[in-house]
Amino acid sequence: MTRYGDYQTEIYAGGLAGHLPAQPVDFASLERKAAEVLPSWIHSYVAGGAGDEHTQRVNVTEFQRWGLVPRMLNGARDRDLSTELFGLTLPHPLFLAPIGVLGLCAQDFHGDLATARACARTGVPMAVSTLTQDPLEDVAAELGDTPGFFQLYTPDDRDLALSLIHRAENAGYRALIVTVDTWVTGWRPRDLNTANFPQLRGYCLANYTSDEAFLRRLPANPAENPSAVVGEWVNVFGRSLGWQDLDWIREATDLPILLKGIQHPDDVRRAKDHGVDGIHCSNHGGRQANGGVPALRMLPEVVEAAGELPVLFDSGVRSGTDAVKALALGAAAVGVGRPYAYALAAGGEHAVAHQLRSLLAEADLLMAVDGYPDLAALRQADLRQL
Numbered sequence: 001m002t003r004y005g006d007y008q009t010e011i012y013a014g015g016l017a018g019h020l021p022a023q024p025v026d027f028a029s030l031e032r033k034a035a036e037v038l039p040s041w042i043h044s045y046v047a048g049g050a051g052d053e054h055t056q057r058v059n060v061t062e063f064q065r066w067g068l069v070p071r072m073l074n075g076a077r078d079r080d081l082s083t084e085l086f087g088l089t090l091p092h093p094l095f096l097a098p099i100g101v102l103g104l105c106a107q108d109f110h111g112d113l114a115t116a117r118a119c120a121r122t123g124v125p126m127a128v129s130t131l132t133q134d135p136l137e138d139v140a141a142e143l144g145d146t147p148g149f150f151q152l153y154t155p156d157d158r159d160l161a162l163s164l165i166h167r168a169e170n171a172g173y174r175a176l177i178v179t180v181d182t183w184v185t186g187w188r189p190r191d192l193n194t195a196n197f198p199q200l201r202g203y204c205l206a207n208y209t210s211d212e213a214f215l216r217r218l219p220a221n222p223a224e225n226p227s228a229v230v231g232e233w234v235n236v237f238g239r240s241l242g243w244q245d246l247d248w249i250r251e252a253t254d255l256p257i258l259l260k261g262i263q264h265p266d267d268v269r270r271a272k273d274h275g276v277d278g279i280h281c282s283n284h285g286g287r288q289a290n291g292g293v294p295a296l297r298m299l300p301e302v303v304e305a306a307g308e309l310p311v312l313f314d315s316g317v318r319s320g321t322d323a324v325k326a327l328a329l330g331a332a333a334v335g336v337g338r339p340y341a342y343a344l345a346a347g348g349e350h351a352v353a354h355q356l357r358s359l360l361a362e363a364d365l366l367m368a369v370d371g372y373p374d375l376a377a378l379r380q381a382d383l384r385q386l
């Protein structure tokens with residue numbers, strides 16, 4: 001039994017000794033702080049979404065439509081937050097959703113490494129984007145024994161795709177998350193208004209520039225002509241995948257495969273037919289398609305269609321309470337997105353670790369107060385719509 005809620009005691013003990021937490025524990029304060037410290041074009045990229053960001057907003061407010069009914073005298077003094085994912089037993093059900101170009105949120109631009117160190121300290125698995133500032137092997141090394149999942153943007157060049165998959169295997173990643181909702185980027189006014197999105201791309205090429213299969217394609221030496229690298233990246237970034245493509249990805253690796261960006265229960269059933277090991281229910285935080293339903297709205301149907309397959313969830317999680325609600329609605333693990341990018345901006349590795357511990361503490365204390373000692377109990381929880 002790990003008592004994540006004890007972090008509350010630690011914070012108060014620090015207060016008694018005259019030390020306030022260096023970073024806030026709540027999302028709203030963190031968001032404000034990140035907005036103050038990040039250069040505006042980077043902030044626009046992280047904070048922005050598709051269209052008028054309506055879907056991004058309802059992702060968040062959807063959590064307020066659900067309430068947990070507490071159960072008393074339930075023996076929730078000891079909590080067990082552990083969860084099973086494709087043969088892994090995780091001590092708790094949080095993970096970091098992949099964030100491309102994350103490096104930019106850190107002052108030295110090595111935010112992928114700082115985040116991985118925060119994960120190593122807290123045991124929170126990290127899904128590492130294809131689009132990193134440091135090669136996937138270096139990020140894995142910082143993770144140590146904490147599980148990493150590699151998120152694949154599937155290049156249309158299969159040699160390169162296979163090379164990335166095999167590098168992820170060799171580096172010790174425990175699952176392959178194939179993102180299926182972003183073969184083209186959505187219409188994002190904040191990025192368009194700053195016209196800086198192409199510039200971002202120069203900061204997320206490490207997995208390409210460290211790959212022989214990619215370098216073979218280059219018309220020029222990247223050191224002499226960096227824009228040739230970016231141009232080639234645009235070519236290989238990906239095209240729309242079809243269901244048939246899953247079969248060669250399936251054959252290419254024994255790693256568990258999850259599809260990220262699934263919302264429709266029929267797509268879950270199709271994914272199962274193609275032998276995937278898990279579903280990642282998400283709408284990319286409202287960055288891809290505006291005008292959609294909040295991802296959480298689809299979670300119960302996705303979970304039902306998935307049956308035995310684990311369902312990971314992200315999009316709109318801002319607190320430990322949100323995480324608990326997603327678990328009660330059937331998620332096997334809950335992904336944190338923008339909040340950790342903001343923590344990284346606000347205070348680097350320590351702030352990310354602090355924030356993850358805060359999320360876990362809030363979730364743990366809510367389970368204590370509401371009388372749900374473990375995830376099995378939570379899945380039977382009485383939830384009402386507000």
Ligand SMILES: Cc1cc2nc3c(=O)[nH]c(=O)nc-3n(C[C@H](O)[C@H](O)[C@H](O)COP(=O)(O)O)c2cc1C
Nearest residue numbers: 046097098099100129179284285315316317337338
């Ligand atoms: C700045 C940023 C970059 C992202 N990059 C990726 C990426 O490279 N690959 C991916 O699969 N998802 C990416 N996502 C989506 C996240 O994995 C996740 O689905 C989303 O952040 C969840 O929404 P939330 O942050 O509002 O909770 C990105 C999200 C943000 C905010």
Ligand SMILES: O=C(O)C(=O)c1ccccc1
Nearest residue numbers: 100101131182185284287
């Ligand atoms: O911004 C994103 O959400 C994302 O996934 C992405 C896609 C292409 C380039 C950089 C980030």
